[in-house]
Amino acid sequence: MTHLLEVHGLKTYFKTEEGLVPSVNGVSFTVERGETLAIVGESGSGKSVTSMSIMGLVSSPGKIVGGKITFEGQDLLKLSAKEMRKLRGNDISIIFQEPMTSLNPVFTIGNQIGEVYRKHQGLSKQQAQVKSIEMLEKVGIANAIKIVHSFPHQLSGGMRQRVMIAMALACRPKLLIADEPTTALDVTIQAQILDLIETLSKEENTGVILITHDLGVVAEMADRVAVMYAGEIVEEASVYELFEHPGHPYTIGLLGSLPNMNEQRERLDSIPGSVPNMLSMPEGCPFHPRCAYADQECTVSKPQLVERTAGHAVSCLKAEEVRK
Numbered sequence: 001m002t003h004l005l006e007v008h009g010l011k012t013y014f015k016t017e018e019g020l021v022p023s024v025n026g027v028s029f030t031v032e033r034g035e036t037l038a039i040v041g042e043s044g045s046g047k048s049v050t051s052m053s054i055m056g057l058v059s060s061p062g063k064i065v066g067g068k069i070t071f072e073g074q075d076l077l078k079l080s081a082k083e084m085r086k087l088r089g090n091d092i093s094i095i096f097q098e099p100m101t102s103l104n105p106v107f108t109i110g111n112q113i114g115e116v117y118r119k120h121q122g123l124s125k126q127q128a129q130v131k132s133i134e135m136l137e138k139v140g141i142a143n144a145i146k147i148v149h150s151f152p153h154q155l156s157g158g159m160r161q162r163v164m165i166a167m168a169l170a171c172r173p174k175l176l177i178a179d180e181p182t183t184a185l186d187v188t189i190q191a192q193i194l195d196l197i198e199t200l201s202k203e204e205n206t207g208v209i210l211i212t213h214d215l216g217v218v219a220e221m222a223d224r225v226a227v228m229y230a231g232e233i234v235e236e237a238s239v240y241e242l243f244e245h246p247g248h249p250y251t252i253g254l255l256g257s258l259p260n261m262n263e264q265r266e267r268l269d270s271i272p273g274s275v276p277n278m279l280s281m282p283e284g285c286p287f288h289p290r291c292a293y294a295d296q297e298c299t300v301s302k303p304q305l306v307e308r309t310a311g312h313a314v315s316c317l318k319a320e321e322v323r324k
């Protein structure tokens with residue numbers, strides 16, 4: 001069986017006045033049907049640019065300059081803009097961080113979800129309305145009959161996010177990309193939304209890419225995890241393996257900054273130092289200026305992502321030492 005999604009050696013660069021920014025710099029991973037892959041890493045590590053690249057939504061000054069993205073065996077980088085539009089909304093959907101920016105303020109909720117059904121399944125206005133109400137109920141909106149007539153600004157943040165999820169799932173995508181789907185929401189709503197994504201992905205065998213800063217969410221939701229640092233994947237493993245035997249000093253740092261589970265979750269930003277400026281990346285390993293294990297070798301040689309044990313790959317010259 002082919003992978004649902006295969007990203008191979010993806011490079012997406014931004015041409016800025018200061019120079020070329022290698023936001024995604026040779027990223028490879030796969031997503032299977034029914035599987036949830038979490039992509040984690042600090043702000044600016046290239047997670048969103050990776051998902052935008054898959055969606056075919058990278059816009060100038062950004063450009064995919066290398067690699068291959070294959071969806072069900074189909075080379076996405078060879079599709080026309082029209083073919084890509086058809087794929088989005090039919091087979092691949094995305095839930096963005098901020099639902100207000102993705103909903104149109106001048107149309108009712110019913111109109112917007114209904115449009116997905118009209119466009120992609122050729123349903124009549126009335127049929128689309130019925131389907132929209134059903135989908136709103138599925139995402140846990142109780143008074144859906146009333147909500148279809150509301151405008152986005154009349155709803156709370158949590159409700160809007162549910163509407164976005166309803167829209168993203170209306171066409172029963174094979175791949176769902178959820179980019180920080182719950183960051184702006186309160187903890188109870190967060191849990192409900194994540195449950196919903198999980199249930200629907202299992203019911204429909206949907207592949208999910210979950211982009212998040214929150215390792216608590218990763219532990220609950222993911223099957224596998226890819227850790228990104230400065231535009232590259234530095235570690236990839238099953239969720240159990242990553243939490244039990246983290247192999248990259250950066251991952252260890254992220255796990256170290258996981259707040260006590262009984263406390264309110266925080267964003268991960270407590271590793272000393274910061275993500276390097278992509279315009280002047282350090283020589284050798286990009287993480288070496290922040291790494292407790294780094295020595296002279298790490299300042300000159302760049303590590304490759306190498307499979308250390310089955311299904312567990314780490315990009316670190318000191319991987320053996322780190323494991324001890």
Ligand SMILES: Nc1ncnc2c1ncn2[C@@H]1O[C@H](COP(=O)(O)OP(=O)(O)OP(=O)(O)O)[C@@H](O)[C@H]1O
Nearest residue numbers: 014016021023042043044045046047048049050278
């Ligand atoms: N339009 C743009 N022009 C120039 N550089 C950009 C542009 N969009 C993104 N970048 C650069 O690409 C890099 C990766 O950004 P990206 O948004 O993918 O990070 P991220 O890991 O998703 O962060 P966050 O968690 O904050 O969303 C950043 O260094 C950013 O500066």
